[in-house]
Amino acid sequence: MSRVLLLGLGVLMGVYGAWLLLSRQDTDGNLAAGLWLASGVVLHDLLLVPVVLLVMGVGSRVLPTAWRAPVAIGVVVLGSVTLLAVPVLGRFGARDDNATLLDRSYGTGWMVLAALVAVLVVVASLVRSRRGAPVGGRDVSSDVGSGVGGRDGDAEGA
């Protein structure tokens, strides 16, 4: 019962949002919004995730076992934070008449962060390889081969 109520509430809110979306601006605005809505899914599902899978697949083939988890952690952390920093790293919104906007050395900041993550990954990996191979560390979260190349099953994982 509570699920039906939730479902109803969700549908109502979504329909209200769609009505707001369509009724508050002209057709050109709606088309632009629609294009951005669709592009987000397409770029995420058909570009970003396959690239991530590819990177992880390559990592699982090239990296020694002890390095896989630390590198995967480093990639997830640095990758996601880098993605959300793209607008400031590119300073696309910067304006000549406003020195208080986007007024940090974002590139330097990114390099310091990247160096810090890299050092932590290397240290963790070295510690792990000294202790011997970790439990269950055969293959870093990689679906590649399968995800992108389209192989059924997953040969290198087995």
Added chain:
Amino acid sequence: MTTGLKAPTPASFTSRLHSPAVAARVGVWLGVCFAVAFLTGLISHYAQNVSQPIPFPTSPSWGYRVTQGLHVISGTAAIPLLLVKLWTVYPRFYARPERDLRRLAVEVLERLSIGLLVAASVFLLVTGTLNAAQWYPWDFSYRRTHYAVAWVAIGALIVHIAVKLPVIRDALRGGVDETEHDHLAATRESGLSRRGLLNTTWVAGGLAVLTTAGSTVPALRDLSIFGVRSGDGPGGIPINKSASAADVTASATSPSYSLAVVFGETTLTLTREDLLAMTQRTETLPIACVEGWSASGDWTGVRLRDLLDLVGAPRDRDVAIGSLQQKGAFRDSLLQGNFADDDRTLLALQLNGEPLAIDHGYPCRLIAPNRPGVLQTKWVSTIEVST
């Protein structure tokens, strides 16, 4: 790679990290982020409404600073969470359609709601992040579209929770390594454990906040390498719209500048010197921008109520604040009666002991407690009390 172009199926994804046990745990916190962002977003839009059936409160003065800061912080934290969440459920994207027609209909509806949820979520996080950095590479109204899509996202999220509730319950009751609802193929051990992936996600979300939130949390200023503002600016406060962007440099510095205070037939004309000759008050109030940055300052100037008394305006009247700015969406603002009457609402002439910089609104600007920054009108030229 001999079968190169064959489309993957859910069975192609063999890592055991692709599990509802992981997705549900990330989903809970993602849901919390979205709920906080939605509620604080509603507050922000209501605060900017001209018509407010329930008056927006003037206290605490830092209220809007906190809610809008939370809005951007929760949205930023949601970015790594959403990426991980979508990655864990990504194999389902390749699920083959049902053969049975009725099941197919249900599946189409569910997929539609998921598609809307993903589209709306990505849209909100991307446009919000770009807006904070004042980058607008699109042809739609940001404010209206972000608001409308937020309703779509929350609606689709509630539908998604309703559909998945039994799986979510099981996943959260069982341990993180439970395999009950996993795809049969998702059994391969990874270098990273499920717990490890979750901890990585929390670290990424935390780092996203630490590296950006300094624009609104002064204690994090030095850590926030990706903050949209360092916090520096004239008088120690950043600016959003400059005098030259508003095209008011000439009129704001003109010797013929004067302020008109109007109530019905009564019009009072004051120069900046006249304002300086009145009783000066100092209030510590934040400027809190809708884009999420904020800063507190000591503003000195004339209490707005003192000016309204000079033209005999009764209490609890809306007041229209007009600017020298000729064009632009926020060149004027409406000050509701409770804000106009609040003792802390000033027509500021100084900021942190310095004469107001032209980019902060010289000759004088409005500063009121608990009010969105876009409504703290700068370069004020008219104050008109509604009759």
